Amino acid sequence: MRIRTPETRIRVAVVGYGVIGKRVADAVALQTDMQLAGVADVATDWRLQVAAALGLPIFAGDAASLASMRSVGLPVVDTLENLLQQADVVVDCTPKKVAAGNVPRYRSAGIRFILQGGEKHEMAGHSFVAESNYAQALGHVATRVVSCNTTSxxxxLGALRRAGLLLQARGTLMRRATDPVDGHRGGLMNTLVPEEKVPSHQGPDAKTVDPALDVVTMAVAVPQTLAHVHCWNVRMTRAASLDEVLAAFRTSSRIALLRSSDGLGAINVVKEMMGDLGRPRADLYEVGLWEDLVTLQGDELFFTYMVDNQAIVIPETIDAVRALACTQPDGATSIAATDRSLGIPLPASVRSGS
Structure with missing residues (x-):
């Protein structure tokens, strides 16, 4: 694979300016090797009004939305087709299944594209988590950044496998009911809803990134909107010490070891700390794994962590842009650059075991 080093920055288009899209756009703007070509949407509500207030180049998803967006005073440049001509890579952050209608447009435009985890693996033919398979994505036409839960x-599990400790894993996921911004639109109240089959989709989805994983997941939807929580039982290849296990987790810059004994025993407190640390929107890009809940019994390992589904896929998406654009051949170098731009890891003073 010939690595391209462009004289200019990678021009990135973001389609869908919602929960994920606005975060991707902000992250692109922080990269010294990228430029935000524009954002495209079909809405005329406050989200696009904010984009306009921020001075972002706004494009309409189609001709009909171009007229409606301009009718409310949004400074729309042109349609999505025009934006695609100005970009090197497009990141589709539209709601689940909407991307299926956009993919033919990307292929027709001859542009490399990134999908999000709500879409099927087959739509891109490749699924991505930077620490596991960055090199495999180099030069691909398309990839899919897997869902928040699958990323975690x-x-x-990838950290444990790289340390030679992982044999098989069984996990239970407590999935938040909806995004905070949609909490007023209905959802779960005073109930829990188990997913209807085992395994839930996250385990098989993880295997699209790392086929060697022996993983089974179960999931339950719960009536809150802050974050997901995972509880894992891992069978290791051998009995290991706590220090060995924690050392394995520390090999990932995108796993933050937290301590409930520091007052961080609940997801709302962790989110509060992210805001106090100045993280945009109180985002937790890392897996927030409770170090003092890690338990060993012989060759069995038990651990619990939280997943901020609005944030965890953002660094992965930025790395995927570099991989598809073929501007950085080394995954570790890309990860380090992305981490620096987003303030990963947490400051040493609030990280356990640093």
Whole structure:
């Protein structure tokens, strides 16, 4: 694979300016090797009004939305087709299944594209988590950044596997009911809803990134909106010490070891700390794994962590842009650059075991 080093920055288009899209756009703007070509949407509500207030180049998803967006005073440049002509890579952050209609447009435009985890693996033919398979994505036409929960699974189990400790993993996921911004639109109240089959989709999805994983997941939707929580039982290849296990987790810059004994025993407190540390929107890009809950019984390992589903896929998406654009051949170098731009890891003073 010939690595391209462009004289200019990678021009990135973001389609869908919602929960994920606005975060991707902000992250792109922080990269010294990238430029935000524009954001495209079909909405005319406050989200696009904020984009306009921020001075972002706004494009309409189609001709009909171009007219409606301009009718409310949004400074729309042109349609998505025009944006695609100005970009090197497009990141589709539209709601689940909407991307299926956009993919033919990307292929017709001859542009490399990134999908999010709500879409099927087959739509891109490749699924991505930077620490596991960055090199495999180099020069691909398309990839799919897997879902928030799947990303967390690949990060944590991948760290154990690289340390030679992982044999098989069984996990239970408590999935938040919806995004905070949609909490007023209905959802779970005073109930829990188990997913209807075992395994839930996250385990098989993790295998699209790392086929060697022996993983089974179960999931339950719960009536809160802050974050997901995972509880894992891992069978290791041998009995290991706590220090060995924690050392394995520390090999990932995108796993933050937290301590409930520091007052961080609940997801709302962790999110509060992210805001106090100045993280945009109180985002936790890392897997927040409770170090003092890690338990060993012979060759069995038990651990619990939280997943900020609005944030965890953002660094992965930035790395995927570099991989598809073929501007950085080394995954570790890309990860380090992305981490620096987003303030990963947490300051040493609030990280356990640093």
């Amino acid at each position: 699974i690949v990060r944590t």
